[in-house]
Amino acid sequence: MELITSADVAAAEERLAGAAVRTTLVPCEWAPGELWVKPENLQPVGAFKIRGAGNALARLDPQRRRAGVITHSSGNHGQALAYAARMHGVRCVVVVPEGAPRVKVAAMHGFGAETVSVEPVRRVEKARELAEEQGLTLVPPFDHLDVIAGQGTVGSEIAADLPGVETVLVPVGGGGLAAGVATAVKARCPQARVVGVEPELAADAKQSLERGRLTPWPAERTQRTMADGVRVGPSELTFAHLRARLDGIVAVSEEEIFAAMGALALSARLVAEPSGAVAAAAHLAGRAPGGRTVAVVSGGNVVPDLLARAVTAEG
Structure with missing residues (x-):
């Protein structure tokens, strides 16, 4: 690997x-x-999540970046990707687990992200589904070089x-x-x-x-x-x-x-x-x-x- x-x-x-x-x-x-x-x-x-999200977004092909990004997160990575997406002027969707801290979800909205709430066990699956349906690029919280x-x-x-x-x-x-x-x-x-x-x-x-x-x-x-x-x-x-x-x-x-x-x-x-x-x-x-x-x-x-x-x- x-x-x-x-x-x-x-x-x-x-x-x-x-x-x-x-x-x-x-x-x-x-x-x-x-x-x-x-x-x-x-x-x-x-x-710290701004570091990984920012690097991954900067590395994306410009055409894919313009189409928007999506992730799954309980809060910090979602905020970071939303922040980085706003810097680039692109759409960001975050799939959050039910029960995620309100302060973190509110911050995602503050940075311009759209959020979708699901059961914790379904957040990865839902993010992949929405990425395919809406032509978004999935930027996972950690499973990415x-x-x-x-x-x-x-x-x-x-x-x-x-x-x-x-x-x-x-x-x-x-x-x-x-x-x-x-x-x-x-x-x-x-x-x-x-x-x-x-x-x-x-x-x-x-x-x-x-x-x-x-x-x-x-x-x-x-x-x-x-x-x-x-x-x-x-x-x-x-x-x-x-x-x-x-x-x-x-x-x-x-x-x-x-x-x-x-x-x-x-x-x-x-x-x-x-x-x-x-x-x-x-x-x-x-x-x-x-x-x-x-x-x-x-x-x-x-x-x-x-x-x-x-x-x-x-x-």
Whole structure:
């Protein structure tokens, strides 16, 4: 199976100039050990997804791009594709699972996307149906080489800003971010460990790596975690990258995710959604390898009352 290369990530960096923010590492002197966070919640769509969506859209044949794009997403990728589509002046449709966070769906509409709500298990199927019926190009959230390469720019920036990094912690849902980050970091900092982080209630990628084969969990099982952005599991493509380039995956509890949200808000002044807090949670809970560590805060599109409860609990 074809895997992306560091050259693919470098090319994506050039395409994303002006579209994605080059986020700066934030030192966390309040945390145990040596920790920096990569605040991807500061992207214009509130999450790292603009990198993959922007790169994939820029790579499309102009005629196909003009016809419009479609995706399936619980929120962040949908927002990112809608944002990128608006930049190019093209139509965007997002198939969202029922129960997707209202704040994320509202943001998609704000960026000009049309949304179609379906049962979580039908979102991929429905997106493919609509793509064929309406002549739209499907840009999936992670199962795409250009998307993975775009997400990898998070890793190349980490390597450039902290070449002595020893551990990079990255959330794992569909696996596109972890696949891209591991590719970029390993190419530039081969001594560094790149470790994925999942909620215990949606640890399908961890189990898959342990078994040596893709082991999907049913949607009704992964729906239990508050971290909606990582409820989906990896594809064959992203799993191939994870097997080849990731140094392992650790799992964190719901309580640890919740505590990390509060700590990031109070001590780092960073708003993190549950999915965005899982990597920092692994370090703060002592579940990560340690050393000079960077945790990717992948997104900050959180329901306000959940954030308020996390801050109150931590305070």
